[in-house]
Amino acid sequence: MRRITYGQIALACLLLSMATGFVVGYQYEIAAPFISTTAIEATLPFGWFWRSLHFWTSQGFVIMLCLHCFDTWDQVNYIETGNRLKIHWTMISITIPIGILALFSGYVLRFDGTGQAAGAIAEHLLLDVPLIGNGLDKLFMAIGSEGLNRLYVVHILAGVVCWILGTWYHTKTVRITFAAFCLTTVFFLIFCMFTRAPIDLPLNHLHLIHGPWFFLGIQELLRNFNPLVAGIIFPAIPIVTVAALPWLKQKECGYLILLLWTFAYAGVTLVGILRAG
Amino acid sequence: MKRRNLLKNTFLWLLGASLSWPLFAFVQKKRFRPPKERRISRQLKPGQFVVEPEFVLFETQNGPVAISRTCTHLGCKINYLEDKKIFLCPCHQSRFTQQGRYISGPAKKDLGTYKVSTMENDQGFIVYLPA
Numbered sequence: 522m523r524r525i526t527y528g529q530i531a532l533a534c535l536l537l538s539m540a541t542g543f544v545v546g547y548q549y550e551i552a553a554p555f556i557s558t559t560a561i562e563a564t565l566p567f568g569w570f571w572r573s574l575h576f577w578t579s580q581g582f583v584i585m586l587c588l589h590c591f592d593t594w595d596q597v598n599y600i601e602t603g604n605r606l607k608i609h610w611t612m613i614s615i616t617i618p619i620g621i622l623a624l625f626s627g628y629v630l631r632f633d634g635t636g637q638a639a640g641a642i643a644e645h646l647l648l649d650v651p652l653i654g655n656g657l658d659k660l661f662m663a664i665g666s667e668g669l670n671r672l673y674v675v676h677i678l679a680g681v682v683c684w685i686l687g688t689w690y691h692t693k694t695v696r697i698t699f700a701a702f703c704l705t706t707v708f709f710l711i712f713c714m715f716t717r718a719p720i721d722l723p724l725n726h727l728h729l730i731h732g733p734w735f736f737l738g739i740q741e742l743l744r745n746f747n748p749l750v751a752g753i754i755f756p757a758i759p760i761v762t763v764a765a766l767p768w769l770k771q772k773e774c775g776y777l778i779l780l781l782w783t784f785a786y787a788g789v790t791l792v793g794i795l796r797a798g
Numbered sequence: 799m800k801r802r803n804l805l806k807n808t809f810l811w812l813l814g815a816s817l818s819w820p821l822f823a824f825v826q827k828k829r830f831r832p833p834k835e836r837r838i839s840r841q842l843k844p845g846q847f848v849v850e851p852e853f854v855l856f857e858t859q860n861g862p863v864a865i866s867r868t869c870t871h872l873g874c875k876i877n878y879l880e881d882k883k884i885f886l887c888p889c890h891q892s893r894f895t896q897q898g899r900y901i902s903g904p905a906k907k908d909l910g911t912y913k914v915s916t917m918e919n920d921q922g923f924i925v926y927l928p929a
Contacts, residue, residue: 638889641873659826665873666828727877730888744890744904748872 525701527592531585532687532697533705534578539680541575551669554632562720569717576718578709579627582683583620583735590617590763600767607767609691614764616686621735622661623679626672628733629664634721638730640664640672642743646752729796737793738786758782831929839922847878852927853912854878854885856896864912864925865898871905885909 548565550557561568600606629640644662648654663671721730732740742751759782766775838848842857853864865885869876874889884901885894892903900908913926 634888638874641868641875642889645872656822656826666831726888727879728886728888729891730874732889740889743872752872 525698525704527585527589528692529697529701530705531582531589532692533702534582534585534709535680535683535687536697536702537706537709538575538578538582539684541571541578542677542680544571545575549630551673554630554669555636558631558633558720562718570713573713573716573718574709576627577713577716579624581705581709583624586617586620590614594763594766597766598772610767611764613686613691614760614766616683616691617763618760619679619686620683623676623683625733625736626676626679629672630669630676631720632669634726634730635719635732636721639732639736640669642732642740642752646748649748650753651749731793731796734790738790741789741793741796833929834927836925836927837917837922838925839917841920841922847880849878850925851875853925855914855923855925862914862916862923863897864914865896866910866912868910869905870900870907870909871903876909 545561545568548557548561548568558572561572563569597610600610625639625643629636629643632640640662641664644658644664647658647662650657659671661671661675731737739752739756742755745751746755759779762775762778762782766772769775836850836852838850838855840848842848842855842862844857844859847854847856851867853866855862855864867876867878867885868874869887869889869892871887871890871892874887876885876887876892876894878885878896883896885896885898887893887903887905890904892905893901894905894909895901898909898911900906915924915926916922917924
């Protein structure tokens with residue numbers, strides 16, 4: 522039996538997330554996002570189950586993708602000659618921010634307290650990007666002027682792009698095994714029977730809203746630093762570093778940047794978790 | 799590079815470039831939307847207020863004032879704390895006075911206001927929100 526890798530579990534999670542996303546999408550209403558999400562959660566038969574599956578498999582995808590990246594990053598040392606593999610590495614590293622975008626947009630689409638705040642912050646951060654901020658906002662968010670329409674498109678598109686990059690482009694020869702898919706599915710089926718996907722009720726967080734777990738560190742930094750630095754430049758550091766790794770002569774510099782960034786982000790995330798309202 | 803590949807790549811780049819302008823123009827265009835009017839069919843005495851998703855409407859001695867609930871830092875929806883008579887942003891804890899003046903936190907700017915008019919026969923208020 523072949524070894525089950527993080528990459529295979531990530532792909533299984535992505536497939537499950539996309540499949541359950543289509544199921545949830547049948548009852549999701551873009552014009553009334555919070556009401557329809559609440560209805561899915563509370564009144565529709567098995568709505569809580571499908572929502573939970575969609576939520577947790579999406580979380581699983583991003584977590585497994587990051588673990589897969591950590592698990593395999595030493596392979597960059599073997600990319601020495603030719604640009605084809607370097608370009609492949611750089612392209613595939615884009616999957617991480619796109620996966621996080623898919624996950625993040627899912628939080629916003631439920632449009633509860635956390636979702637509304639996260640959407641507003643993300644839109645303002647995009648608008649803070651010099652020169653291309655307005656264009657990026659129009660492409661990816663535009664919540665203020667267009668509601669959730671564009672973000673919904675981006676949410677679906679991000680999932681599809683992850684799938685295309687992760688399968689057709691990346692794993693032409695390494696396909697998911699039947700065992701990996703079945704084990705992942707069974708795990709999430711059981712887990713989601715007992716664990717609901719979170720949703721904030723209005724006025725639940727009068728004094729403090731905690732953003733999504735992966736956003737807590739950025740939220741904390743945004744209290745003290747310029748939005749462009751805290752919300753755009755700092756989160757871009759690991760993405761650019763991973764993408765640039767095969768092109769670096771001194772790869773140790775890249776590893777050091779990633780290590781320092783991870784510790785720094787874990788530290789500010791911990792401060793964010795401990796912050797009381 | 800072989801001539802065939804060169805031609806193929808040139809064709810694909812030209813095709814992509816020629817489609818990028820129509821795509822950009824389509825996505826960038828903001829559709830026209832009329833300004834929104836929010837009707838508050840309620841009478842308020844000076845000191846009383848109404849909380850709406852977009853604003854908090856206060857009745858004051860000088861007339862009604864609608865203070866925006868959009869934080870000037872990063873756009874989070876701020877809450878009005880009646881006991882402390884301040885606005886507080888739940889995202890990054892910026893604080894503002896009841897009049898929307900900046901007190902503390904990363905926001906640095908005062909809150910916005912919306913135009914308000916009174917309905918006929920003092921039946922309530924109309925708040926005009928931008929499109």
